[in-house]
Amino acid sequence: MSILDKSRNQIITLTADAVLKLGVEISNDEICIEVPKDKTFGEFSVNTAMKLASKLRKNPVQIAKDIVQNINISGTYIKDVDIAGAGFINFKLNQDYYCDVVKDIFDKESNYGKCNIGAGKTVNVEFVSANPTGPVHIGNARGGAVGDVLAEILSWAGYEVYREFYVNDAGNQVEKFGASLEARYLEMFGKEFTFPEDGYTGEYIKEIAFNYAKENKKSLINAPSEERRAQLAQFGLKRNIEDMQNALSEYGIKYDNWYRESSLYENNLVQDAIEKMKATGYTYEKDDALWFEATHFGCEKDIVLIRNNSLPTYITPDIAYHINKLITRKFDMAIDVWGADHHGYVPRLKSAMEALGIDSNRLNIILMQFVRLIRQEEVVRMSKRKGEMITLSDLVGEVGKDAARFLFNYYNYNTHMDFDLDLAVENSNENPVFYVQYAHARICSIIQQCEINASAEYDFSLLTKEEEIELIKILARFAEEIQISALNLDTSRIPKYAVEVASAFHTFYNSCRVKCEDENLMIARVRLITSVRTVLKNILSILGVSAPEKM
């Protein structure tokens, strides 16, 4: 338990006990602790008196007075209790609290910030899952940054986390991919060809066809079309998947597993899923197709599972995949990170889970809003059809993984964000990632120059200046930030918190000298900034952003 939680629990206990003495029994959950906006009110406040007002038919201020009279703060982190406003009871913390926070950071070090709300639970985080018919593009870059950091946050929150990439290496898109490659292949040899409708038009298709010809002596020109397409598609998929793996690896993402859609077919899991769906009784045949009665589960329309050409639609292997995640592999929770354009698909997949008797709350879908790229103050237009797009590799090459990962996580996934390429490369102060890294580098430099003995006695009660206290207060919140982020599946709090920590440090730096005459004070302050460094380092590692010691 964090020191912050300890202090909160004390406040809850003190309040509940005091209320009990008034002859009213309330549960601890009913006591709601808040942080007052105005610092002069103290660190925490409780609105219990106001809540009890109607029940006791008394003035909230009078109730607050009665409560406060019954509070005994001895032996706690509380220094002072006050009443203000409409009946808020305000608590101030004592120096022991601040000392213990710094000590706690020292003890836990690289584990400081962890919490255990997910202890004993497993979670599968599936993200990016870009189509292997082309490179990882910029839209996936946001999902990659968010998915990876979300996985890391959950891991810090105590979950056992498994990162997965779902490779769509089967089905319609792969057919089109093969047909597109075939056309380019034939074109290259001056043969007659027809380019498929809705085919892939990017330059990379030509490159793949060219490379195939270069690496394979055996010509496909006279092979049957079916074989030719299959050969080219398999070759292209292998290439593309390797490229995606490299690009994502440069982006700092390592998956535990690349799950192949094709393996669902190979292992008969798609057929199994169809049987399971049929067994629910919510399927029927119409127009030579197999339908799932999704309307029964609140969807607007029923869904086709198997087309009249006897091939499954996209959702069918996806149902099989989620059965595999939630039943076969028994993950307590599955998180899918998708683009916002898939939102209509969410209720369909969930309704299939419900039909199968799986609690659909175990499936959490994060919908990323789209990213617009801005260059020279103009929106960069991209067209997937024409193959004009900026890839993840382009982005990492242009702005670096640190800036990209930090900025994508800086905004909540629900916001339609603009990514300004010029700004991200500019090492300016408008770029929060540099602000945070700079704080880290600055601390490293100071610590190096102070050379204190590691076993030196330290006295944190010397850390009483306003800037020191403010800094410690913020450091104390780390585990709570992780917890809230994990509960809300929201990564954006963490980079914002990083900026807050950095800012409090810079303010401290400008008003308190670390390397100073008073040796005891110096030792205490070196310890303090070392704990700031620990927190920054831990945050940056969660974000997958480097923590430079020099800048």
Add this chain to the structure above:
RNA sequence: GCGCCUGUAGCUCAGUAGGAUAGAGCAACGGCCUUCUAAGCCGUGUGUCCGGGGUUCGAAUCCCUGCAGGCGCGCCA
């Protein structure tokens, strides 16, 4: 037409499971380096929280409704 997301300062965004006087950064202006990294700090101004109703001690936050933008509503994925 129906559904989901969004609407807060000139710009980009916070606003913690309704709380006290709605906040940061950037941009603008003015200060701070003979001493630990000025990629930094300090100070100054800004609001129809999209509009309109409602719920209550109290609403940017919850409900209803209107407006604007994005996205979806395939036997595509």
